[in-house]
Amino acid sequence: MKKLILALLAVMPVVVAASEAVPVALPVEDSPVEVAPAQVEKKGLRVSVSTLNTSDSAIRATRPQDGETPVQPLNIHIGPSKLTLFGYAQGLYDMTKTGAETSNSFSIARIILMANAELTRKLSFFIMLDLAAKQSTKYLQEYYAQYAFLPELKLRVGQFKTPYTLENIISPTLLGNVSINEGTRYMAGIAGDPLYGNYAGRDLGAMITGDAIKASDGHYYLNYSVGVFNGAGLNTRDNNKHKDVAAMINVLPIKDVTLSGSLVIGKGNAREVDQFGAVALGEDYTRNRWSVGAQANWRPLKLRTEYMGGKNGPVKNRAFYAELWCRLFRGLDLVLDYDYLDKNTSLSKDAREAMPVWTRTSNYLVGLQYWFYKKCRLSTQYVFSDRNTGPDTKAWITQLQIAF
Numbered sequence: 001m002k003k004l005i006l007a008l009l010a011v012m013p014v015v016v017a018a019s020e021a022v023p024v025a026l027p028v029e030d031s032p033v034e035v036a037p038a039q040v041e042k043k044g045l046r047v048s049v050s051t052l053n054t055s056d057s058a059i060r061a062t063r064p065q066d067g068e069t070p071v072q073p074l075n076i077h078i079g080p081s082k083l084t085l086f087g088y089a090q091g092l093y094d095m096t097k098t099g100a101e102t103s104n105s106f107s108i109a110r111i112i113l114m115a116n117a118e119l120t121r122k123l124s125f126f127i128m129l130d131l132a133a134k135q136s137t138k139y140l141q142e143y144y145a146q147y148a149f150l151p152e153l154k155l156r157v158g159q160f161k162t163p164y165t166l167e168n169i170i171s172p173t174l175l176g177n178v179s180i181n182e183g184t185r186y187m188a189g190i191a192g193d194p195l196y197g198n199y200a201g202r203d204l205g206a207m208i209t210g211d212a213i214k215a216s217d218g219h220y221y222l223n224y225s226v227g228v229f230n231g232a233g234l235n236t237r238d239n240n241k242h243k244d245v246a247a248m249i250n251v252l253p254i255k256d257v258t259l260s261g262s263l264v265i266g267k268g269n270a271r272e273v274d275q276f277g278a279v280a281l282g283e284d285y286t287r288n289r290w291s292v293g294a295q296a297n298w299r300p301l302k303l304r305t306e307y308m309g310g311k312n313g314p315v316k317n318r319a320f321y322a323e324l325w326c327r328l329f330r331g332l333d334l335v336l337d338y339d340y341l342d343k344n345t346s347l348s349k350d351a352r353e354a355m356p357v358w359t360r361t362s363n364y365l366v367g368l369q370y371w372f373y374k375k376c377r378l379s380t381q382y383v384f385s386d387r388n389t390g391p392d393t394k395a396w397i398t399q400l401q402i403a404f
Contacts, residue, residue, distance in 0.1 A: 045078070045079050046078075046079055047076075047077065047078050047079075048076075049074070049075070049077070050075045050077065051073065051075065052070070052072065052073055052075060053072055054069075054072065054374065056374065059071065060297070061255075062171075063250075063252075063258065064167075064250070064260075064295060065169060065209075065225070065248075065250055067161065067170075067171060068086075068114060068128070068171045070086035070114075071086065071403050071404055072086075072374070072404055073085060073086040073404075074086070080120065080121075081117065081118060081119050082117075082118045083115060083116070083117050083118075084115065084116045084117075084118070085113075085115050086403075086404060087111075087113040087114050087403070087404060088110070088173050088375065088402060089108070089110065089111045089112070089132075089401070089403075090108070090109040090111075090172065090178070090399055090401045091108050091399070091400050092106070092107055092108075092178065092397060092398060092399040092400070093105070093106050093397075093398045094395055094398075095395065096394070096395040096396075097394045097395070098393045099391030099392075100391075108132040109132065109178070109399065110130055110172065111130065111131040111132040112128060112129070112130055112131075112141070113128070113131065114126070114128045115127050122147055122149070123145070123146075124146050124148075125144070125146075126143070126144055126160075127140075127142065128140075128143070129141065137235050138200065138234065138235065140234075140235055141159075141200060142158070142159055142160050142161070142202060143158050144157060144160050145157055150210070151210060151212075152210040152212045153208060153210045154208065154210050155206070155207075155208055156207045156208075156227075157206045158204070159202060159203070159204045160202060160203075161201050161202050162189070162201055162202065162203050162229060162244075162246050162264065163207065163209075163225035163226075163227060163246050163248035163262060164187075164201075164246055164248065164262045164264050164289055164291065165184055165262055165291045165306055165308060166258070166293050166295060166304060166306060167180065167184040167304070167306060168184060168188040168190065168201040169201075173375050173403050174375070175323075176323045176324075176325055176333075176335040176337060176369065177321075177323060177335075177337045177339070177381075178379050178397060181319075181321040181323070181337065181339040181363070182339050182341050182361060182363055183308060183319025183320060183339055183341040184306070184308070184319065184321065186319065186341055187291070187308045187310055187319050188201045189201055189203075189233065193312070194271065194274075194275065195268060195270045195272060195279060195285065195312055196268055196271070196287065197233055197271050199233030199234045199236070200234060202233070203229040203230055203232070203233060203234065203244070204229060204230045204232075204234070204236075205227050205228050205229030205230060205243075205244075206227060206228055207225055207227030207246075208225070208226055208227070209223075209224065209225040209226075209227075210223070210224060211223050212224070215255070217255055218255075219252055219255040221251065221252055221253070222250070223249070223250040223252070224248065224249050224250070225246075225247065225248045226245075226246075227245070227246050227247070228244070229243065229245075229246060230244070231244035231266045231267065231268055231287070232268075239269040240267060240268075240284050242266060242267040242284065244264055244265065244267075244287070245264070245265045245266065246264045247262065248261070248263075249262070256296060256297040257294070257296045258294065258296075259294050260291070260292070260293045260294065260295070261290075261292050261293075262290070262291045263288075263289060263290040263291070264287070264290075264310075265288050266287050266288070267284050267286055268284070268287040268312075269282065269283070270282060270283050270284075275343075275355070275357065275359075276315050276344055276347075278312070278313045278314050279313040279315075285312060285313040286312075287310070287311070287312060288310055288311045289309070290308070290310065291307065291308040291309075292306065292307055293305055293307065294306075299327060300327035300328075301324065301325065301326055301327075302324070302325040303322070303325075304322075304323050305320075305322040305323070306320070306321060307319075307320045315343075315344050316344070316346060317342060317343050317344065317345065318340075318341075318342045318345050319339075319342070320339075320340045321337065321338065321339040321340070322337070322338050323335070323336070323337045324336045324337070325369075331370055331371045331372060332368065332369075332370050332371075333369045333370075333371075334366075334367075334368060335365065335366070335367045335368065335369055335379075335381060336365065337363075337364075337365035337366075338362070338363070338364060339363040340361070340363075341360065342359070342360045343359045343360065344359050353388070355389060357389070357390060358389050358390050359388060359389070360387075360388040361385055362385075363383060363384070363385045364383070364384045364386070365381055365382070365383045365384075366382055367382065368381075374403065375401070375403035376402050377400075377401050378400055378401075379397075379399045379401070380396070380397070380398040380399075381396075381397050381398075382394075382396050383395045383396075383397065
């Protein structure tokens with residue numbers, strides 16, 4: 001009997017503690033403010049789970065330099081730290097006609113999962129995965145630590161988007177052209193440049209960035225980024241002894257207008273033979289880029305345009321695009337886009353026509369997008385690609401985007 005009494009006394013504190021525990025549950029209904037429906041405290045460490053319903057006006061006010069921003073993230077608070085989970089998915093159907101050949105397919109463009117850990121008010125860590133990446137080496141898109149000394153001075157170290165062109169640093173969830181303009185893809189190292197490779201506009205390195213000179217309405221007049229990168233693309237060790245320097249400056253004279261300039265100065269190591277015979281496989285070559293652009297958001301219109309130039313070795317290239325949104329009525333936008341790319345500006349007409357593949361293109365896009373909830377939309381667009389040589393391309397693309 002004595003042993004039984006001692007055993008009961010031993011388990012009583014555990015039973016009592018379990019009966020006082022509060023289960024953690026997620027909120028079912030949306031809320032315009034952050035709420036913490038459940039909390040657990042043990043030895044002074046507070047744990048809670050909450051969500052945040054970002055307003056439509058805040059989404060519309062997202063700046064290009066803000067990058068990926070959550071809509072209704074799941075926030076897990078552990079003491080002074082906070083872990084924010086969010087993401088989006090983009091699936092599409094496309095029908096493409098190139099010359100006499102026609103193809104059509106359903107596909108998944110992206111399944112992005114993101115986590116941002118605020119360890120302290122100044123120190124944070126961000127990670128991004130693309131579960132739909134066609135190569136396993138590209139599943140891990142971004143990972144970096146950031147320390148905010150001041151709003152004017154933040155240090156970022158890891159893998160992230162190179163600060164070159166507005167279109168490259170904007171989240172794909174906020175681009176009118178769901179395929180990203182061909183000129184930007186080529187110039188920013190996203191896709192299409194065989195010398196550099198297809199690396200989603202990202203690289204490994206270190207960067208300082210910040211916002212300066214705060215206006216009376218709360219926006220900052222100046223945003224800047226300056227970084228040193230491998231110059232070899234995401235998840236890749238440097239393939240030469242050189243480093244790239246990339247910089248961007250954005251001036252906002254008023255809240256809804258951005259004037260931008262950016263550049264990349266570096267040397268790449270050719271992953272393929274240059275189609276113009278100027279750079280050999282494995283050769284180090286000059287890879288410089290620059291851009292000027294602007295974005296204006298004056299409802300019902302939204303305009304973004306950029307002009308880009310650069311060099312792959314001795315070969316000069318140029319690109320330009322202009323994208324316009326016009327709000328027709330609540331949630332529905334008309335999207336117009338013109339995109340131009342010249343991979344070698346020095347080619348004569350005869351030399352250009354003698355090339356086995358196209359070297360210059362103009363792309364024309366007209367489409368509609370319907371925002372049915374926050375950053376969730378259905379887009380449909382027609383794209384005509386006028387190639388200087390070879391068959392032209394016509395495509396009809398429909399994309400469903402879900403963001404959370």
